[in-house]
Structures are given as C-alpha cells and as structure tokens.
Amino acid sequence: MKQGFRQSMAWLHTWTGLLVSWLLLLIFMGGTASYYRQEISRWMRPELPRSVVAxxxxxxxxxxxxxxxxxxxxxxxxxxxxxxxxxxxxxxxxxxxxxxxxxxxxxxxxxxxxxxxxxxxRDTRGGDFFYRLHFDLYYIPVLWARYLVGFCAMFMLVAIITGVITHKKIFKDFFTFRPRKGQRSWLDFHNISAVMALPYHLMITYTGIVTLMVMYLPLSIKAAYPEGADAFYTESFSDLPDAGPAAGTAGTPRAIAALLDSARIEWHGKDVASFKVNHPGDAASVVDVYQRDGRRLSYETPGLRLDANTGQVLARSGSAGGASETRGVMYGLHIARFADAGLRLLFFTSGLLGCLMVASGAVLWGIKERTKHAKSGKVGFGLRLVDALNIGAVAGLPVAFASYFWANRLLPLGLAERPGAEANTFFIMWGLCILAGFLWPRRQMWAWLLYVASALFVLIPVLNAFTTHVHLGVTLRNGDWALAGVDLVTCAIGVVLGYCARRMQRWQPPVSAAEKRRRQVQATQTPAADGGAA
CATH class of the missing domain: 3.10.450 (Nuclear Transport Factor 2; Chain: A,)
Known part of the structure; x- marks a missing residue:
C-alpha cells in the first residue's frame, strides 16, 4: 500500500457509505418510524373503539x-x-x-x-408499512429486497468500523462542532451524529443482518444438515410443533377463559398475548397460547399447547440452546419489543441520529467534490448525479413520509386496494422529489422541498382535526398520549424541517482565506486611491 492504513480505511469508509447511502436512508427512516408502528397504526385507524375490557x-x-x-x-x-x-x-x-x-x-x-x-x-397498513418497508422494500420480490437490504447493511457495517478507525480523535470529535464553516461544519455534524449513538449504530446494523442470517447463509445449513433444512429449524427454534390432523368428529371445547387461566398458571401469572385455535370445533382441536412479551430481551415467545376439549397441556415450546438464544436476543434488540416508553424514545432518537449520519455523509461527499471541481471550473456527471440523489433522498423522503399520513386521511374510505394507494402515494411523491432534484440540482431546490416537507408535517395535526374526531383537543383532554404523540411529533419534525429550509435558503458559502486576503488588500488600497484623486 502506498497510503497508510488509516488513509486506506478513509477511502473505504467514503465509498461503502456513499454507494448505498440513499437506499440506506430509506431503510433507516422506515426502521426508526417502526419503533412506534403500533401508535402510528392506531392514528391511521381513528375509527377503532377505545374499549378497555379484561x-x-x-x-x-x-x-x-x-x-x-x-x-x-x-x-x-x-x-x-x-x-x-x-x-x-x-x-x-x-x-x-x-x-x-x-x-x-x-x-x-x-x-x-x-x-x-x-x-x-379504514383499510390501511398503518405503521406496518414502514416496518415492512425497511427490510422488504416495495414493488420488487421480497427475496430480492431482503438480499439488497442485507447488502446495504454489510456496507453500512464496514462504513461504521472504518469510520471508527479513521477518526483517531473520536472522543474529541464528539465535542467539536464549528458552525458556519462550510465543509468543516458538515464534517463535525456527521461525526457528532455518528459518535453520539455509535453503540446503537453498530448494534442495529449487525443485528439487522442476524435477523435474516438463515437466508444469507443457506450453504452452511445444507452442509451441516444434508438431510434437509427442516432438521435445522427443529433444533434451532423453540416453536411449538405443527398441529396434527383433524379427527373429523365434533368436540366439546372448554371455555377459552379456562384455557387462558391454565396458561397463566403454567407461566406463574404472566399474561397471554395471543392464541391460535387449530381445527375449531373438532375433537382433535388444540389451542396454542403465547405469552406476552413483558421485559424479555429475546424475540422468541414462550408458547403452550392445550387440548381445546379437556384443557390438558399437550406441549410446551422448547428451551432454546445457547446459539438460538443468542440469535433471539439479537433479534429482540433489533425490534425492541421489550422497551418501555423511555427506552423506546431513546431507540427512536438514536434512529434519528442514524438518519442524520447517513444524510450528512452523502451531502459531505458532494461538498468535498464540489470544492475539487471548483478549481477546474467543471462539474462532472458523478457530482451532478450525487447532488440530484441527495436532494431526492435527504429532502424528498420527508415529503414522502408526510404524504403517507396525508393519504391516510384524504383517500376515500371505500377505495379499492386502499393500502396500496397509500403506499403508491408515498412513492409517487418521492419519485417527484427525485425528478425535481435531477431537473434542478441547486440549493434553491433543497429549500423548496424542505419547505414542502415542513408544511406537510406541521399541518398533519390540523388535517387530523378536520377529518376525524380524535384530534389533539380530544386526545390531550383524555390523556391518550399514544395518539396525541403522533400529532405532536409530526408537528415538531415539521418545525425542525422548516428551520433547516430557512437556513438553506439564507445560506451563503463561506469565504475562503485567499478571498479574505484579496478583500483586505482591496479595502486598504481603496482609501489610498481616493486620497490621491483628492
């Protein structure tokens, strides 16, 4: 190597981050929104009753x-x-x-x-749209999408590790921000957003790969289990076995309350999250009962199989081995089902920092390249492409996300394939933003799109008030913070985007040191010239 190790890692960090940054931003934003997918789903189904029963x-x-x-x-x-x-x-x-x-x-x-x-x-995917989007994408086969997301995650992991290696003063970078310094300010912002949530960035990227490890490493399973993958799944996962065939004769099922009580006794008082009745009404009917998550880190959910007619315990989900439990914990860390309100907010904030890290890295590359091209007076195709994609992704994705909420409120309730129409609205708006970036990749387009995104987000609570009966005036009075939180957070995001748009509109490029010296010389010469003329 002609370059040193750290310089080589800097090159690798730049390109592994840039090449997937726009798709990675979509994945990060979708995953971050997924921390509140239940709350978003509730907001998007305002007709849901608020009944509280045992x-x-x-x-x-x-x-x-x-x-x-x-x-x-x-x-x-x-x-x-x-x-x-x-x-x-x-x-x-x-x-x-x-x-x-x-x-x-x-x-x-x-x-x-x-x-x-x-x-x-109303028919809607709600928050599940963002959840599926961040690993299944849309419009393309699921298998291809998951391979593509895994590819992006691997690049992200390499970018994070090489970024740590590159910054020998990583702790100093954490406390350093130089505003109004052009490229230096963007570099500081990129470093701060990366270092502030560095453990989270490493965890969420690595565990994201682990969640789909079986799909990414099929040959290792084939080598270890030549008789077939079924043996691997049986040994690796602690799920209940498949239910047997139906008997074909009618049974006399016990009351569901008695069966759920049996499960609670078996679990020492822990509550039930869901249940599945196999062969309802049949003499061979069985009920699979699953425990509520609680504070368990692992994704694996304990299950219990009961005879629907006698209440006898027929099977229990197996205890996971070390490797399976490790995978379950990593999966659980990724989706954070165990998190209470405070920890969930911390995960969400860390996810937002991840979005800012990816976005600022892509923008920083364009700023660096523009400085190089300024010397030659020419702007290459690569820089034009990156500028357009940056506008379309960094400024355009907020427009698309806000448009999804608007579509939920404005599309006719009886519209056929309504969930698909909501998703189409998301991608149509994003596509228009990308097109705008290609047509006019200038600073003014950044400001315009950010203003549009700001207006869409800020007006979501207003739209909600005009179209439903569960607006802020009701939810705040009733203490329904799950629904009120969606309105308040979207409004706050809109305010931040509006501030960014205003800064972008008023932004002036920093004056270089050479330009400052030229102006100083010009300023000192002007009075002398005036005096000679007098």
Whole structure:
C-alpha cells in the first residue's frame, strides 16, 4: 500500500457509505418510524373503539365472532388488546378450494373488544408499512429486497468500523462542532451524529443482518444438515410443533377463559398475548397460547399447547440452546419489543441520529467534490448525479413520509386496494422529489422541498382535526398520549424541517482565506486611491 492504513480505511469508509447511502436512508427512516408502528397504526385507524375490557372477555367475544364469521376455518388466530394496541385483531385460514389462491384463503377482521361487533375501520397498513418497508422494500420480490437490504447493511457495517478507525480523535470529535464553516461544519455534524449513538449504530446494523442470517447463509445449513433444512429449524427454534390432523368428529371445547387461566398458571401469572385455535370445533382441536412479551430481551415467545376439549397441556415450546438464544436476543434488540416508553424514545432518537449520519455523509461527499471541481471550473456527471440523489433522498423522503399520513386521511374510505394507494402515494411523491432534484440540482431546490416537507408535517395535526374526531383537543383532554404523540411529533419534525429550509435558503458559502486576503488588500488600497484623486 502506498497510503497508510488509516488513509486506506478513509477511502473505504467514503465509498461503502456513499454507494448505498440513499437506499440506506430509506431503510433507516422506515426502521426508526417502526419503533412506534403500533401508535402510528392506531392514528391511521381513528375509527377503532377505545374499549378497555379484561383479556378473557375479549377472547370470548373474538371466538363468538369467529364461530359466526368463519365456522369452517382450519384455524383462528387472535391477538388480544394491550396498552399500545387496544384493538382486537384476528385472522383465519379457510379450507382450500379448487382454483383459489393462498391469499384468497385468508380472512381478517378487527372487532370491538367489549361488544364483539365488527369495527368499521379504514383499510390501511398503518405503521406496518414502514416496518415492512425497511427490510422488504416495495414493488420488487421480497427475496430480492431482503438480499439488497442485507447488502446495504454489510456496507453500512464496514462504513461504521472504518469510520471508527479513521477518526483517531473520536472522543474529541464528539465535542467539536464549528458552525458556519462550510465543509468543516458538515464534517463535525456527521461525526457528532455518528459518535453520539455509535453503540446503537453498530448494534442495529449487525443485528439487522442476524435477523435474516438463515437466508444469507443457506450453504452452511445444507452442509451441516444434508438431510434437509427442516432438521435445522427443529433444533434451532423453540416453536411449538405443527398441529396434527383433524379427527373429523365434533368436540366439546372448554371455555377459552379456562384455557387462558391454565396458561397463566403454567407461566406463574404472566399474561397471554395471543392464541391460535387449530381445527375449531373438532375433537382433535388444540389451542396454542403465547405469552406476552413483558421485559424479555429475546424475540422468541414462550408458547403452550392445550387440548381445546379437556384443557390438558399437550406441549410446551422448547428451551432454546445457547446459539438460538443468542440469535433471539439479537433479534429482540433489533425490534425492541421489550422497551418501555423511555427506552423506546431513546431507540427512536438514536434512529434519528442514524438518519442524520447517513444524510450528512452523502451531502459531505458532494461538498468535498464540489470544492475539487471548483478549481477546474467543471462539474462532472458523478457530482451532478450525487447532488440530484441527495436532494431526492435527504429532502424528498420527508415529503414522502408526510404524504403517507396525508393519504391516510384524504383517500376515500371505500377505495379499492386502499393500502396500496397509500403506499403508491408515498412513492409517487418521492419519485417527484427525485425528478425535481435531477431537473434542478441547486440549493434553491433543497429549500423548496424542505419547505414542502415542513408544511406537510406541521399541518398533519390540523388535517387530523378536520377529518376525524380524535384530534389533539380530544386526545390531550383524555390523556391518550399514544395518539396525541403522533400529532405532536409530526408537528415538531415539521418545525425542525422548516428551520433547516430557512437556513438553506439564507445560506451563503463561506469565504475562503485567499478571498479574505484579496478583500483586505482591496479595502486598504481603496482609501489610498481616493486620497490621491483628492
């Protein structure tokens, strides 16, 4: 190597970060929003009832509804309400019919937990859209998307590690910010956003790869389990085994409350999150009951299988081995289901810092290159491309995210494929922003798009007040901080974006040292010239 080790790492840091930065920003923003996907989903379904009932009552009402709606289903799956999600959601799978697709076999419903009546709520993916977006992307096959996201995550991991190696004064960089210094200010901002949440950045990137490790490393499974991958999954994951076949004769099921009580006794008082009834009404019917997360770090959820007719415990989810438990904990760290309100806010804030780190890194590259091109007086294609993509991603993605919330409120409630229309709105707006960046990759376009994003975010609470009955005046009075928080946070994001837009509009490039000397010389010569003329 002609360069030193640190200089080589700086080159690697630059290119591994830049090449995937725009897609990585989408992934980071989607993942960060996912920390509050339950709250976003509630906000996007304002018609949801706010009934608070005991879990056993909700479970009984769910089964009463399912017996009427899907009596011949192969199974029923019910998710009970909790503090973050008061809705009673369920889905089921109907018997296979000739010519029917797998998707057509499934049904789903949301009902009022207190009355058992079906809730007439708008069709939307809600916060789940952001959750799926950050690893499944959209419009492309899921398998390709996950490989692409894994590729970006690997580049991100390399960029983080090489960034640590490159900065020999990493702790000093943490406390250094030089405002109004052009490139230096962007570098300081990039360093601060990276170092402030460095443990989080490393954790979230590495654990993101671990969550899909089975897909990324299939050959190792084939080598260790030549008889097939099923043996690997049986040994590696502590799930309940598949339910046996139906008996074909009617059974006499016990009350669901008694079965849930049996599970609570087995778990020493821990509550139930969901349950699945296999072969409803059959003599061989079994009920799989799953424990609520609580403070457990691991993603793996303890389960219990009960005979639906006798209440006898038939199976328990196995205890995970060391490797499986490690993977479960890493998965759990990534999605943070264990986090309480304070810790969830910390995760969310760290995610925002990650977004700022990625965005500032991409912008910093453009500023550095522009300084180099200024000497030659020419701007190359690569710099024009990066400038346009930076505008489209850094300024355009906030427009797209805000537009998704607006689409939820403005699209007709009876619109066919409404969730798809909401997602299409997101990508249409993002595409228009990218197009604007290519048509006019100038500083003024940065300001315009940031102003648009600011207005869209700030006006979300106003839009909510005009289109629903669960606006801030109601949610604040009732102490419903989950719904009020969405309005308040979107408004706060809009204010910050507005400040950035104003700074961008008024920004003037810093004067170089040579230009300062030239102006000083000119200033000293001007009085002398005036005196000679006099």
């Amino acid at each position: 879990p056993d009552v909700a479970a009984a009402n769910a089964l009463h509804f399912l017996k009427t709606e899907a009596p011949n289903a192969e199974y029923w799956n019910v998710t009970l309400p909790d503090a973050r999600n008061p809705s009673l959601d369920m889905y089921w799978m109907n018997p296979a019919k000739e010519g029917a697709s797998r998707r057509e076999r499934f049904g789903q419903a949301t009902i009022d937990a207190a009355t058992g009546e079906k809730s007439d709520v």
